[in-house]
Amino acid sequence: MKKKNIRPKKVAYLKRKDPPYNFLGLPKKYVDYKKSAIVVQLFPYEGTVSYTTGTSKGPRAIIDASRFIEDFDVYSKKSFKALGIHTSAPLNPSKKYSKPEPYIEKVYQQTLKCVKDKKFIISLGGEHSVSSGIIKAFHEFTPKLSVLHIDAHGDLRDSYEGTNYSHASALRRVSDLVKTVHVGMRTLSQDQWDYVKKNKIKMFFAHELHEKPTKDWVNEVVTSLNKNVYISIDTDGLDPSIIPATGTPEPGGLEYIELIELLREVAKRKNVVGLDIMELAPKEDFVYSEFTCARIAYQMIAFKYGRKDRK
Ligand SMILES: [Mn+2]
Numbered sequence: 001m002k003k004k005n006i007r008p009k010k011v012a013y014l015k016r017k018d019p020p021y022n023f024l025g026l027p028k029k030y031v032d033y034k035k036s037a038i039v040v041q042l043f044p045y046e047g048t049v050s051y052t053t054g055t056s057k058g059p060r061a062i063i064d065a066s067r068f069i070e071d072f073d074v075y076s077k078k079s080f081k082a083l084g085i086h087t088s089a090p091l092n093p094s095k096k097y098s099k100p101e102p103y104i105e106k107v108y109q110q111t112l113k114c115v116k117d118k119k120f121i122i123s124l125g126g127e128h129s130v131s132s133g134i135i136k137a138f139h140e141f142t143p144k145l146s147v148l149h150i151d152a153h154g155d156l157r158d159s160y161e162g163t164n165y166s167h168a169s170a171l172r173r174v175s176d177l178v179k180t181v182h183v184g185m186r187t188l189s190q191d192q193w194d195y196v197k198k199n200k201i202k203m204f205f206a207h208e209l210h211e212k213p214t215k216d217w218v219n220e221v222v223t224s225l226n227k228n229v230y231i232s233i234d235t236d237g238l239d240p241s242i243i244p245a246t247g248t249p250e251p252g253g254l255e256y257i258e259l260i261e262l263l264r265e266v267a268k269r270k271n272v273v274g275l276d277i278m279e280l281a282p283k284e285d286f287v288y289s290e291f292t293c294a295r296i297a298y299q300m301i302a303f304k305y306g307r308k309d310r311k
Contacts, residue, residue, distance in 0.1 A: 022087035023122075024298065025067035036084030038301060039119040041134075043107055043126035045093050047100050048166040054281035055247055058290075059090060059124040061282035066294035073299070075264070076306030083305060100129045100165040107133030115141050120304065122297050125278035128155060129165050131232045132173040134276060138230050139177045142273055146179040146226035147171075148266060150237035150259065152250035154185060154203070156192040167279070171232075175201065181224050183262065184209070184237040186250045206252050214258050218265045229266055231275045231300070233259075235293065245289035247281050256292065260299060267303035275300045
C-alpha cells in the first residue's frame with residue numbers, strides 16, 4: 001500500500017507580487033494616498049535586537065495576514081475600508097544591521113509627511129527603536145500629546161550596547177519629549193526604576209493589573225493620559241501564549257481581550273493620533289502571531305472611526 005504523505009503543508013503565504021498587496025488586500029479604489037484617511041507604514045528595521053532575530057520580517061508577515069481579516073467590524077457593525085487605507089512601500093534599511101540613527105531619521109521624515117497630511121498613521125515593525133522617530137514627528141505637530149506604551153520591558157535605558165537609540169532605549173528618547181504611560185511591564189532594571197521614580201512616570205506592572213478587574217485598571221490608565229494619545233505596542237506586552245513570535249518573550253503578559261478593552265476605552269475618551277506594533281519576529285507555524293497583530297491594527301481603526309459620536 002502506498003504511504004500517505006502526512007507532513008503538514010508549508011504555510012501558503014500570498015506572494016508579495018500577488019495583487020492587491022496592501023493592508024487588508026484592498027482594491028485600488030480604497031488605497032490612493034491622497035484620498036486615504038489612514039496610512040500604514042512598514043519599517044522592516046532590525047539593527048540592535050538582543051535575543052532572537054527576525055523582526056525585519058515582521059511588517060511583511062502582518063500585511064500577509066491582514067489580507068485574511070474581514071473588514072466588517074463586529075463591535076460597530078460597520079466596515080471602514082471606504083475611509084481609504086494606503087500602505088506605504090517598506091522603508092528598507094540601506095543594509096542589514098545598520099546603525100539606528102540614520103534609519104530613525106528616515107522614519108521621522110516619512111512620518112512627518114503623513115502627520116502634515118493629517119493621516120491616521122499605523123506603523124508596523126521592525127524593532128522598537130523606530131518608534132522614537134515616529135513619535136518625534138507627532139510631537140512637533142500635536143499639542144497635549146502623551147504616549148501609551150504597551151510592553152513587557154521599560155525600554156527606558158539611557159543607552160544600551162553603545163547607542164542611545166537601541167530598542168532598549170526607545171521610550172527613553174520618547175520620554176525626553178512627551179509624557180509616557182507604561183502598561184504590562186514585567187521586567188525592569190534598577191537604573192530604569194530609579195528613573196521612573198525620579199520622574200514620576202506612570203508604570204502599570206502586569207502582576208498588579210492581574211489583581212484588579214480589567215475595567216478598573218483600564219479606567220486608571222486612560223485617566224492618566226493627555227488629550228491626544230499615540231499608542232506604541234511591543235508585541236511582548238501581550239502574553240507569549242498569544243504572540244509567541246517575538247524576540248524576548250516574557251511570561252505573565254496581557255490577555256488579548258484586556259488589550260482590546262484598553263484600546264477601546266482610549267479610543268472612546270481620547271483622540272488617538274497613531275499606533276505602532278513593533279517587534280514581531282515571525283516564526284513558521286505561528287501565523288496566529290501576525291494575524292493577531294493585523295487584527296489589533298484593524299480593531300484600532302474600527303474603534304477610532306466607529307465611535308458613536310462620529311458620523
Ligand atoms: Mn519589549
